[in-house]
Amino acid sequence: MAADLGPAMAAQFVAGVRSRAPRTRDEAIDALVAVAAGVMSKKPRELNLTGNPACILFYGVNGAGKTTTAGKVAFRLREQGRKPLVVAADTYRAAGIDQMVAWAERAGVPHFDGSSGADPASVIYDGVQMARKRGQDVVIADTAGRLQTQRNLLEELGKIGRVMSKALDDQPYESLLVLDAVLGLTSLVHAREFNKTIPMTGLVLAKLDSTAKGGAVIAIESELDVPVKLAGVGEAIEDLSPFDPAAFVRSIFA
Ligand SMILES: Nc1nc2c(ncn2[C@@H]2O[C@H](COP(=O)(O)OP(=O)(O)O)[C@@H](O)[C@H]2O)c(=O)[nH]1
Numbered sequence: 016m017a018a019d020l021g022p023a024m025a026a027q028f029v030a031g032v033r034s035r036a037p038r039t040r041d042e043a044i045d046a047l048v049a050v051a052a053g054v055m056s057k058k059p060r061e062l063n064l065t066g067n068p069a070c071i072l073f074y075g076v077n078g079a080g081k082t083t084t085a086g087k088v089a090f091r092l093r094e095q096g097r098k099p100l101v102v103a104a105d106t107y108r109a110a111g112i113d114q115m116v117a118w119a120e121r122a123g124v125p126h127f128d129g130s131s132g133a134d135p136a137s138v139i140y141d142g143v144q145m146a147r148k149r150g151q152d153v154v155i156a157d158t159a160g161r162l163q164t165q166r167n168l169l170e171e172l173g174k175i176g177r178v179m180s181k182a183l184d185d186q187p188y189e190s191l192l193v194l195d196a197v198l199g200l201t202s203l204v205h206a207r208e209f210n211k212t213i214p215m216t217g218l219v220l221a222k223l224d225s226t227a228k229g230g231a232v233i234a235i236e237s238e239l240d241v242p243v244k245l246a247g248v249g250e251a252i253e254d255l256s257p258f259d260p261a262a263f264v265r266s267i268f269a
């Protein structure tokens with residue numbers, strides 16, 4: 016656990032718990048929850064879906080869970096009576112588009128597909144126009160995996176963000192970095208670099224059902240002030256959950 020928190024955050028937890036002088040195990044857990052609440056982001060954890068159309072952009076490293084989460088969110092929003100359009104903008108590989116299309120079909124929502132090799136920013140721009148034309152009120156955009164060390168791919172993501180803002184006449188949209196709970200503190204390095212590239216409004220913590228506990232998000236929230244807004248809790252379409260920081264802290268220290 017301490018490894019996931021990182022040394023600075025772990026020290027802060029130890030000091031914070033000591034100062035509360037817990038006498039029982041339950042009091043110690045309550046103290047951990049209180050310390051976590053003090054360092055984690057206070058921004059709202061609900062998705063802001065007020066735009067016209069509302070947009071949710073997913074990005075992150077390969078295999079983090081972007082496409083799966085986009086499919087789950089499409090399904091959830093459709094169930095809630097929204098009219099999502101999925102935009103398959105992982106144009107880096109043909110399989111990237113196919114995977115998003117398969118999830119959109121599972122979710123029962125329409126999709127707008129980039130062609131293999133197309134400029135993802137243009138695909139997303141066109142997707143927003145398509146959503147307006149068809150009366151779809153939420154755009155869910157999937158993108159190719161990229162590493163924080165791949166300069167050109169990071170620049171491409173920066174451009175995607177700028178084009179998204181332009182397509183939306185500067186209305187806010189959800190810009191979500193998807194993190195794999197299994198990656199531990201490596202995620203902090205990813206989050207720092209992505210956050211410099213595109214205005215980030217939230218995090219998704221995927222694979223929270225795995226043996227990994229994802230404690231690194233506490234350090235990420237503390238340093239960057241971006242809240243985890245969604246958690247992936249399995250591979251099925253309904254395996255998406257809101258993120259409850261207190262429950263999360265209890266589960267990682269239990
Ligand atoms: N157990 C579990 N597996 C997940 C979750 N989210 C994604 N995965 C799996 O992680 C792998 C990569 O997911 P994918 O969405 O393709 O990642 P992407 O490369 O970021 O688009 C797939 O095998 C998914 O089934 C989750 O919340 N829990």
Ligand SMILES: [Mg+2]
Nearest residue numbers: 081082105111
């Ligand atoms: Mg993908």
